[in-house]
Amino acid sequence: MNMQAREAPPVSPAEPFRPADPPCLTEELRLMRDQVRRFVDQEVLPHADAWEKEGKIPRPVFRRMGELGFLGMRHSPDYGGTDMGPLASMVFAEELARSGYGGFTSSVLVHTDMSACHITLRGTPEQKAKYLPAIIRGETVCSIAVTEADAGSDVAGLRTRAARDGDHWVINGSKMFITNAFYGDLLIVAARTDPGAKGSRGISLFIVERNLPGITATKLDKHGWLCSDTAELGFVDVRVPADALLGEENRGFYGIMETFQNERICIGGICAGESAKAIEFTLDYVKTRQAFGGPLWNQQGVRLKLALLASKAAAARQLAYHAAELASLGQDCIREVSMVKALAPEVLQEVVHGCLQLHGGTGYMRGTPIERMVRDARILTIGGGATEVMLEEVAKRM
Structure with missing residues (x-):
């Protein structure tokens, strides 16, 4: 197949890649x-x-x-x-x-x-x-402290405990991969308050001020997201007043699941924005990079690759906006939100890696935007519910 059989669209000055507004945008x-x-x-x-x-x-x-x-x-x-x-x-x-x-x-x-x-x-x-x-x-600055070394997507498996002691709760345990926990001020902490309860039962939420005695934070060195602080937290006999309990005692798991819905909508938005930016960077690059006697944009294979990536990104974005609109109307959209969390980050991986490929060796160099975006995107198939867990949620509702 002759990949240069069709004449290339004209090379114009790079403009921001702006997907069309969905109808729900007021x-x-x-x-x-x-x-x-x-x-x-x-x-x-x-x-x-x-x-x-x-x-x-x-x-x-x-x-x-x-x-x-x-x-x-x-x-x-x-x-x-x-x-x-x-x-x-x-x-x-x-x-x-x-x-x-x-x-x-x-x-x-x-x-x-x-x-x-x-x-x-x-x-x-x-x-x-x-x-x-x-x-x-x-x-x-606020943070959410749910994840533990042995309890990530499996929230029901968390081990941090909070025991009532008079007018206080005493928290012991640890948390892992907590964003805003090193430099932040306030933690929403999930802890088991009924050690005899199984699984998702017996978990409560607490508002915990970060500077309380007994809290330690170790800053973690990450693959990406370098300007956000992420920490491992330790709680040793941390005393919080009784009114630090957030919501109903032993019902915290359901609060976590409810707020996860909003988090996953946000992740759909993150994937839409990062996909568009990666495509924008790459359009700019291939229209100015000279190879094989002209701009890379003249190569039909390059154009078709970017067109396919843009199409997949647009489809995932549309699904994310659909789920957000359902949520705004108060409708049950757990299936749709789970679909967004399963699909959008996977599409983003394909987009950023495809865009890096079109940058060639330049894209592999530290300091280039696309190299940073590849590192930053990787966590999104994991955080907020791993792709495999989200697909199970979709399957339950089929």
Whole structure:
């Protein structure tokens, strides 16, 4: 087959690769997206390489995002939020991910959608009033501490325990791979409060301030997401007041599962944003890289490869927006959200690896955007529920 049989489309100056807006995107969501886009362009991209080297995101960045209203989109106006719903999370995640920096994106979304939402969904009025305003302003950085060395996707297998002692709970155990746990301020901790209960029963959630005596944190050295801090946590006789219990005692597993739905919608948004950015970087590269007597874009095989990757990314993105819309309507969408979490990260792997291939040796060099994006993307088939676990969830509902 002659791969140059058809004339190549004209080589034009590279433009941002912007997938079409889905019909569910309201004017309010578009305005929010545009504001996030400006923030990323002006206040993230000029500094993100330095954050990657330092292994952390400066605290003023969170405060600036709080000033702009980005940290309260899933929280009530009573505490300074805007309560915009699951579609806002999808749009926000997609636009953050278009930065091309997975560590920055994950750190922000863990704060906004994967940890603080527990307080909004099941906190008492006193807990909300105490913690949410500072979280929404970006003054308190929040984290979710569920995963353990022997209990990742198998949440029911966690071993950290909390025992009642008078007016306090005493927590002992450890957590692994916890984002925002080294430099952050507040932990939502899952612990077993009924040691005699089996599996998912007997797990409770607690609001734990990071600086309490008995908490240790060891920063972990990761393959990707370099500017987000990830830590192993230890809890030795950590005493928290009785009112630190978040939600109903022994019902924490169900709260975790509920919030996982929102986390997985966010991951769908991350995959959509990162796929689009990887394709954008690669279009720019193949239209300027000279080989075989002209730009790589002139090679039909290159064009067809990018077209196929863009098509698969668009399909996964559409599914993610569909699931977010169902969630915003209050419909049961566990099957659809599980499909998103199973499909979108796998498509992203294909996209970023395919884009790196088209960059050739340049794409394998540290310091190139596509090399970073390949490293950052790898965790998304694991975190938030491994692909295999998500496929089991889909199969249960077939």
